[in-house]
Amino acid sequence: ISAKEVLQEYLERIQRLEPRVHAFLRLNPRAQAEAEAVEKRLEAGEALPLAGVPVAVKDNLCTRGLETTCASRILEGFVPPYDATVITRLRQAGAVVLGKTNLDEFAMGSSTEYSAFGPTRNPWDLERVPGGTSGGSAAAVAANLAPLALGTDTGGSVRQPAALCGVYGFKPTYGRISRYGVVAHASSLDQVGTMARSLEDLALLTDAISGPDALDATSLPLEPQFQRALTEPAELTVGIVREAFASGNSEGVSAACENFRQVLQRCGVRFVEVSVPSLRYALATYYLVDTSEISSNLARYDGTLYGLRIAGADVTETMMRSREAGLGPEVKRRILMGTFALSSGYYEAYYGKALRARAKLRADFDAAFARADVLLTPTSPTPAFRLGEKLSDPLSMYLADIDTVAVNLAGLPALSIPSGFEEGLPVGVQLMARPVQDERLFTLAKAFE
Numbered sequence: 001i002s003a004k005e006v007l008q009e010y011l012e013r014i015q016r017l018e019p020r021v022h023a024f025l026r027l028n029p030r031a032q033a034e035a036e037a038v039e040k041r042l043e044a045g046e047a048l049p050l051a052g053v054p055v056a057v058k059d060n061l062c063t064r065g066l067e068t069t070c071a072s073r074i075l076e077g078f079v080p081p082y083d084a085t086v087i088t089r090l091r092q093a094g095a096v097v098l099g100k101t102n103l104d105e106f107a108m109g110s111s112t113e114y115s116a117f118g119p120t121r122n123p124w125d126l127e128r129v130p131g132g133t134s135g136g137s138a139a140a141v142a143a144n145l146a147p148l149a150l151g152t153d154t155g156g157s158v159r160q161p162a163a164l165c166g167v168y169g170f171k172p173t174y175g176r177i178s179r180y181g182v183v184a185h186a187s188s189l190d191q192v193g194t195m196a197r198s199l200e201d202l203a204l205l206t207d208a209i210s211g212p213d214a215l216d217a218t219s220l221p222l223e224p225q226f227q228r229a230l231t232e233p234a235e236l237t238v239g240i241v242r243e244a245f246a247s248g249n250s251e252g253v254s255a256a257c258e259n260f261r262q263v264l265q266r267c268g269v270r271f272v273e274v275s276v277p278s279l280r281y282a283l284a285t286y287y288l289v290d291t292s293e294i295s296s297n298l299a300r301y302d303g304t305l306y307g308l309r310i311a312g313a314d315v316t317e318t319m320m321r322s323r324e325a326g327l328g329p330e331v332k333r334r335i336l337m338g339t340f341a342l343s344s345g346y347y348e349a350y351y352g353k354a355l356r357a358r359a360k361l362r363a364d365f366d367a368a369f370a371r372a373d374v375l376l377t378p379t380s381p382t383p384a385f386r387l388g389e390k391l392s393d394p395l396s397m398y399l400a401d402i403d404t405v406a407v408n409l410a411g412l413p414a415l416s417i418p419s420g421f422e423e424g425l426p427v428g429v430q431l432m433a434r435p436v437q438d439e440r441l442f443t444l445a446k447a448f449e
């Protein structure tokens, strides 16, 4: 089967199902030409690990010549002059960029409902959200509109939608996948992540895009070994994080975690209970660090350099008008909160305290990892919620990230594994590892298969 035929198959599926799911913001008009170019490279004898594989890409990753909006009106019409490093690597590996997927505006949210271009629906139940913010990528993979997808994960945006859509979702150690060309949300938390329906596919994709990059100063000098990790023995100790099971999980989520434990125990994996006491402060800490960094990173959308510009009498008025019209309510809310947290007089009480809580969380994780190689929690306390259910209450939306944000604050790698159903809706379990031991997560997930 040729690269062009594969592409054709997916385009036909998209034509049939996309009107109901709305996973994509736009398809790549050059996909056909790119598939042809891959065929030529194959004929010339090039070895391409992702030869002709279509990949869906979240619309906050810069794609040269292909509009990149972050699902925001303020970036409508922005066509990047360069590719993000992860896109360059996809192309080098022979993959074809299929299209750009929907997200919550600037990757702020947990349901993909904060997209300025309409929500994505969960393929398992079209009345429910796919999770967020990489909801378009997760829905695309779940509905097999694409075999593979890239997302970004600042506080759970790859793992939570992966869990709610029943696919694998991986967030690497901070620095293992380049952030060059990723539109910044919160720079100390942002990472690119991968999604697939099978672990083999996930490892193949992750190997293709990870590794050192001179264009990202935070990149780590470590080559990826994800496919190899699938053949390693899983003789590891898993720590069950007490605080994550204390209360608030739905029955199906608890049952999926218990089932995961029983299956792995039969494979010779040891389980212990561990405690991460400061986990209960993770969400509050996250929303202070996150919004503070947002208030700084999003200052660049001022109506002069990129995208939307609504001219006023002077520069200040142009800026105010452009930001007023171009940014959605959740983005504005976060800019306001972050600006407040960083303002003189409040800085120590909010941002300063959040930084100390973040350091404590890291220390607590270190202590837990002294007793276990990998930690287990749910990925999300519940399966997918209904469209509109949390829209009127921002705090309840923030609570959807309760299990995922600590990983980003501590810079850890984590993997969401599809591991059961609750009333027909998929649920996931989350494994976390020490920094740079990302591959271990794949070894354990393989044992569960």
Ligand code: GLN
Residues within 6 Å of the ligand: 107, 108, 109, 110, 132, 133, 152, 153, 154, 155, 156, 157, 158, 185, 290, 401
């Ligand atoms: N839901 C979290 C937030 O709204 C996570 C975002 C993300 O990971 N991009 O910040």
